[in-house]
Amino acid sequence: xxxxxxxxxxxxxxxxxxxxxxxVDPSITVVATATDPFDARDKILEFEPDVVTCDIExxxxxxxDFIKRLMPQYPVPVIVVSAISxxxxxAMNAGAVEFVTKPSVQSPDSVQDFIVELISKIKAASKAxxxxxxxxxxxxxxxxxxxxxxxxxxxxxxxxxxxxxxxxLKQLPEGIPGIVIVQHIPPVFSSMxxxxxxxxxxxKVKEAVTNDIVKKNHIYVAPGDQHIQVKKVxxxxxxxxxxxxxxxxxxxxxxxxxxxxxxxxxxxxxGVLLTGMGYDGAKGITAMKRKGAITIGQDEASSxxxxxxxxxxxxxxxxxxTSLDLMGHYMMKYLR
Numbered sequence: 001x002x003x004x005x006x007x008x009x010x011x012x013x014x015x016x017x018x019x020x021x022x023x024v025d026p027s028i029t030v031v032a033t034a035t036d037p038f039d040a041r042d043k044i045l046e047f048e049p050d051v052v053t054c055d056i057e058x059x060x061x062x063x064x065d066f067i068k069r070l071m072p073q074y075p076v077p078v079i080v081v082s083a084i085s086x087x088x089x090x091a092m093n094a095g096a097v098e099f100v101t102k103p104s105v106q107s108p109d110s111v112q113d114f115i116v117e118l119i120s121k122i123k124a125a126s127k128a129x130x131x132x133x134x135x136x137x138x139x140x141x142x143x144x145x146x147x148x149x150x151x152x153x154x155x156x157x158x159x160x161x162x163x164x165x166x167x168x169l170k171q172l173p174e175g176i177p178g179i180v181i182v183q184h185i186p187p188v189f190s191s192m193x194x195x196x197x198x199x200x201x202x203x204k205v206k207e208a209v210t211n212d213i214v215k216k217n218h219i220y221v222a223p224g225d226q227h228i229q230v231k232k233v234x235x236x237x238x239x240x241x242x243x244x245x246x247x248x249x250x251x252x253x254x255x256x257x258x259x260x261x262x263x264x265x266x267x268x269x270x271g272v273l274l275t276g277m278g279y280d281g282a283k284g285i286t287a288m289k290r291k292g293a294i295t296i297g298q299d300e301a302s303s304x305x306x307x308x309x310x311x312x313x314x315x316x317x318x319x320x321x322t323s324l325d326l327m328g329h330y331m332m333k334y335l336r
Contacts, residue, residue: 002029003126006049007217008040008066009033009081010058013105018053021115028122035059039068042073051125053118056082056091064090071095075130079121086192088284092118092163096302097128101186104316108285124159124277128304131160150177150294150335151268152230152237156285157241158184158276160304161240162193164324165274169201170221170329176335177270178214179203180230180239180261182222182254184276190224197221212239222252237265248280254308267292270334272327273318274298276308286317294334295319296327 007018007030012261019030031047034040036059044052046085052070056063064087067078071094080091088099098121103114153176157165161183169179188282191207197219198205206212208220208228214237222228227247229240254273258281261269271288273281275298289295297309297318302325314320322330 002027002028003051003122003230004031004047004049005122006026006031006040006043006047006052007033008035008037008052008054008063010035010055014055014102017105017111018115018118021111022119028119033054037061037063037069040066041070044076049076051122052076053081053122054091054096055079056080056085056087062093064094067091067096067140069095071130077125077128077130079118079125081118083239084188086196087234087272088189088228089193089196091160094165097125097160101189107270110255120165121159121289124305127277128159129301129306131302131304133276149268150270152261152265153177153270153272153331154254154257154288155179155181155272155274156276156281157182157259157274158250158278158280158308160275164298164304165325166197166200167239168327169197169203169273172203172331174202174217176217176332178216178237179219180214180222180228180257181219182228182252182257182281184250184252184280185224187224194219194221208239208241210239210241213237214239220269222257225251227256229256231260231262232264242275248283250280253323254281255284259286259331260274262287262291262293265293269293270331271295272297273309273312274324275303275305277305279311282311282315282317283310285312288320289317295302296334297321298327299323 015033032043103110124197194207205219271285300306301325
């Protein structure tokens with residue numbers, strides 16, 4: 001059965017581009033289009049779409065407020081289609097499961113790349129579980145209890161990961177080992193994501209660059225179009241950031257990070273694999289576990305898409321599988 005899509009955008013030209021573009025794939029059908037959130041509300045009730053694509057800047061009501069009102073009544077997976085802006089993270093916080101950057105309509109190549117990406121994300125979103133208003137448990141800081149056997153923590157995520165990472169970090173106390181993050185995210189947005197985490201958590205967060213030294217209470221986010229590895233040099237963990245071919249379907253790849261942690265940090269590392277479509281990170285986190293690392297995977301019920309952690313679990317690469325709201329608790333249990 002084809003995936004039923006509703007397209008919400010105030011631009012007639014863009015609605016047409018999206019409709020014609022995504023229906024090139026026979027597994028997708030656009031059941032309706034809407035010009036604003038009020039029109040979309042009526043179309044949702046009439047056509048019961050599996051996935052909604054939604055602009056942020058629209059007349060009568062912006063996309064963020066629309067998503068906030070939509071989720072409690074009709075929790076359908078929403079993909080935000082937006083210009084480059086921090087507002088996409090507000091939309092993800094409101095309940096959207098994915099976002100795609102709007103292309104330049106004057107560039108055929110840009111539009112074609114956009115359509116290919118959107119088709120992929122519609123397919124992922126159709127399998128997503130909409131999760132909103134989750135209240136994770138906050139772990140109180142008690143730094144002297146942290147055992148020094150762990151030097152570094154790696155976190156990998158994809159679909160639904162920006163919010164999952166944020167909620168996880170909000171659970172964790174100060175004083176924990178340095179964290180390196182690979183989130184499947186477009187270039188430019190990775191730096192925005194790092195800055196958002198820096199402003200809204202008590203950690204020092206930055207987009208990683210080569211030769212960064214991983215420090216306690218610091219977080220390093222892989223750039224959106226480059227791989228990241230760790231290398232142990234004179235007892236310190238040093239980051240290498242580099243362009244390369246896709247690994248496990250992605251650049252940056254969680255497998256690239258986790259495989260380097262398996263070799264360089266071994267039993268002194270902790271790996272965390274969160275929600276995401278596909279299998280990136282599964283081989284790497286399994287290698288970490290075999291080298292003695294503690295590995296934690298998100299469970300199905302709390303995942304937007306139970307793909308990456310599912311494959312890792314099936315490979316016996318997960319020490320502990322748990323819900324997102326209890327993940328900080330188990331991380332600290334192993335750290336203490």
